Amino acid sequence: MRVIFAGTPEFARVALEQLHAAGFEVPLVLTQPDRPAGRGLKLQPSPVKQWALEQGVAVAQPRSLRLDGKYPDEAAAGREAILAAGADVMVVAAYGLILPKWVLDTPRLGCLNIHASLLPRWRGAAPIHRAIEAGDAETGVTIMQMDAGLDTGDMLLVERLPITDTETTAGLHDRLAALGGRMIVEALELAACGGLRPVPQPAEGVNYAHKIEKAEAAIDWALPAEVIGRRVRAFDPFPGAQTVLGAEVIKVWSATPEAGEGDTPGRILEVDERGVLVQCGGGRLRLGVLQRAGGKRLPVADFLRGFPLQVGAVLGAAA
Template identity: 70%
Template sequence: MRIVFAGTPEFAAVALDALLAGGFTVPLVLTQPDRPAGRGMKLQASPVKQRALAAGIPVTQPQGLRLDGKYAADAAAAREALQAAAPDLMVVAAYGLILPQWVLDLPAQGCLNIHASLLPRWRGAAPIHRAIEAGDAETGITIMQMDAGLDTGAMCVVERLAIRPDDTTATLHDRLAALGGRLIVEALEMAACGGLPHTPQPAEGVTYAHKIEKAEAAIDWTRPAAEIERRLRAFDPFPGGVATLAGEAVKVWRAEVVEGRGQPGEVIATGPVVACGEGALRLTELQRAGGKRGPAAAFLQSRPMAVGERFGAA
């Protein structure tokens, strides 16, 4: 089978690695344009582009795929490259562009998407983050036949994965990426012999995983401690949790739910322990502005915290 691959971040790069290791022919890779990154804000290739170039695979990076849109010239060039690649099927993983109908129709067997949730729960951009934030006990990978809707296509292969009590988006991401790579290989092997199932998604249980916004980092101490703790894990590595202490911005990365009462945001015990709207949090990993994230003990050496001080919103 000739497989065109479309993806951008590390989650997708793991899947591309799995396809190449599985011996599939990948004549073309689509990925997002290079973006400024790092302190010098130099243009940086996506993880998928880096893997593709290392494997000698041609790469195309359209800014858009709508033939009648702002980037129509890019879309036309991408269509020419796709037609020349003559794919049997396209695999899509966290690509970052909506595929118009002409792309969905071009491969002989359509497009399969590697989605990091148990559809129809957590359709959309940030399923890993939102599953942790919501306190879900499990998530998984759904290999889906793409259609014109937002993650609405038929389910082909599904496998569940437990969410651990200490999982962050970073740790869960890595396990899901590995699972996605394994399942897409299995799905393509089934498709090659005509045995790939297609099960319509149920109408019940639909939720949307909206994109993570930087403003969500602000900690609302009036919320229950358990909820804040989940958000901290969901927003690690981005955007973290942010609060202020005597006017200084402080990043809170990790915390433990403990018993305690006080005014929301108030330091009620050494540790430090901070009161929330319900219960309290022992802050275990912190970061000062311009500093490195690390244990609370190291933070307190440079910035001691007295009982009675109060954190505010960022």
């Protein structure tokens, strides 16, 4: 079976590597254009492109595949590459481009998407983050037959994973990426023998997982401790939950909820080797790993050696 692969980040690279290891022929990889990254803002290839170049697989990076869109020449070149690949199926994982109907209809078996959610619970760009932020007890991977809608296609395979109460997006991402890679191999093996059984998504329980914005990083200490704690875990590694103390920006990477009421939200109540205890709108949070702007993540004891925090100070109060 010949497989075109469309994806961009590490989540997608894991699946591509699994397909290759399982013996599927990948004549073409589609991925996002190189982006500036790092302190020098040099153009960097995506994880998927890096893997493809290492393996000698052809790569196309159109900014659009809409033939009537903003980049018609790039879309036309992408169409030529897709047609020339003669693929049986396209596998899509966090690609970042909307696929027009002509793409969906080109491969014999259509386009299969690896979606990191139990559809239709979280459709959209950030299902891993939003599942943790919402306090979901479980998530999973859905292999979906793509259609013209946004994550609305029929479900082909579904597997579930529990979300622990200490789970971060970084850790859950890695578990879901490994699961997605295994499942897409299984899905293509079933597709080869006509063994896939499409199931329409339920009409109920649809939520949209909006893209994570940097503005969401600011901690609102008036919220309940449980809510803030989930956001700390959901925004690890990006954008990182943060607060201010005067003019100093402090990122919070570990926050454990505790009981306790009756003080100003954001006020520091205790500072010791167990962490920094902060009052919230409901309950309290014990902060265990902190980071100053331009610094490294540090356990609280190490952080306090370079930047002492005082009982009674109020976090979230800018200078």
